[in-house]
Amino acid sequence: MLRGHLQEVTVPRPATTCDSCRRTHCGLFDDDISERSNEQLLLGRGDRLEAGQEVGCMTFWVIAGGTAASCTNFADGRRQIVSIERTGDVVCGLMSGENTQSWLEALEDCEIWKFDLSADAQNLRHDPRFLAATFSIVHHRLARSQDRISALGRLDSQERVLLYLAEHAIRHSAIDPIAPVTTLTMSREDIADYLGLNAETVSRILTRIKKSGLVKFLNRSEYVIPDFGAVERRLPVDLHDPRTSCHARLLLEAFQ
């Protein structure tokens, strides 16, 4: 089920001509692969995608462009972004718990491909390739989730924001290794809901980080990390190589 105003949007795509992009994103942008999709969804910022009853456990959404978020709401409206979904990430209805209100929300204009495999469910349930692919997707999400548990439980606000900036920069440079500056696509409130903070705190921490010189801001949304090592030294965790995070190809290969 699709909520919100769904309009035609233009989504920036990484150029397929870049070898590094192709490797990073598993050639997701080749047209022949995209044709296997049941449906292409173009979401504008704020649009929501909810997995209703009818969707079942065999529907997958592949992020082809833009940034989305797996969100949950508590009964009283408190929002938490459980996971940020970026180009190449695979989301499926399986992810959400039964009782929690959760949905996929576009944090900026998004291009998403929907794959409904329920017609072939009986076969896929016994197909080693499909099982291995979905295992790999879910396992990788688990590893990332556990890192986030540690971060939310034990990092203070400055560490969380700094970690976010660093990880986002790594991810960004993986998508476009030539770009010298990183663009912050999420709003302060989205960042806050991702980090378990509040929007004003995020803003304050950002100016503090700005003043410290660890991160240089060209404007509100573009920044450069002049000395990545200095940022790493400030953080008690290791920063991951995001290149391992794209499982779209695995999934696509499994049912081609």
Place this chain on the structure above:
Amino acid sequence: MLRGHLQEVTVPRPATTCDSCRRTHCGLFDDDISERSNEQLLLGRGDRLEAGQEVGCMTFWVIAGGTAASCTNFADGRRQIVSIERTGDVVCGLMSGENTQSWLEALEDCEIWKFDLSADAQNLRHDPRFLAATFSIVHHRLARSQDRISALGRLDSQERVLLYLAEHAIRHSAIDPIAPVTTLTMSREDIADYLGLNAETVSRILTRIKKSGLVKFLNRSEYVIPDFGAVERRLPVDLHDPRTSCHARLLLEAFQ
């Protein structure tokens, strides 16, 4: 690799005569099943089990009794309990990220069965039953992890402790549905490291909850929830039925 002083310990086992236990724990306690294990480990409180290089991704630990914790440490020593492992839970080396220092730690005396399947790895990688079982295990852990992200990000300390007491009581009653009181097996510090708080705060919140009457404490470690609905109304989340959490049988069936 095994760390710490490993002594013979007596581990309380649920009686196999109880039908409800058998259902809940998938008959894990039948001796014929336990014989398939490579090794039985008896851990005393504080003992650690670390997945070294040699273990690889095909070693599984099944908790047969007691409580253990998947822990991580930051470089500066801050500890976070990522997940609590109880009877019937399956832990594997796959779970930990590459760069994070992480281990399995006994929070009380524990009985753990180790299954090393690396000899049969080539076959298992293409075995639909094995793949489905491991998928199910990892998927369930992911769902629980995501709930914890929301809890750590958006619940205050009182809500976290109350949620912990409620979930622990549910889990406890699943293991022994006859027991009228729930026993708190984890120390205040362990609870704190699980909830992203500190031990003194946990203690303070517990006395506050005690005074509120929501939970009755018989002594430091035993409690009763007189009105479960009242606790639920205080929490903005739904409490889960833990019965779905035992995947040991799935795993065992896959390579029997």
Place this chain on the structure above:
DNA sequence: CGTTATCTTGATATCCCTCAAATTCAGTGG
């Protein structure tokens, strides 16, 4: 250029942590 959303900054309150001391509890040996 005006309107609106977003972001920043300030003042204040609250929550939770840190440090320190007192208390309870489980063993242990007399």
Place this chain on the structure above:
DNA sequence: CCACTGAATTTGAGGGATATCAAGATAACG
């Protein structure tokens, strides 16, 4: 059975960190 001991827990005082509320500044957009 009782004192002794050490660990765990509880309680208190104080401070730092983050949230809340409110206002102003900046950017985005028609």
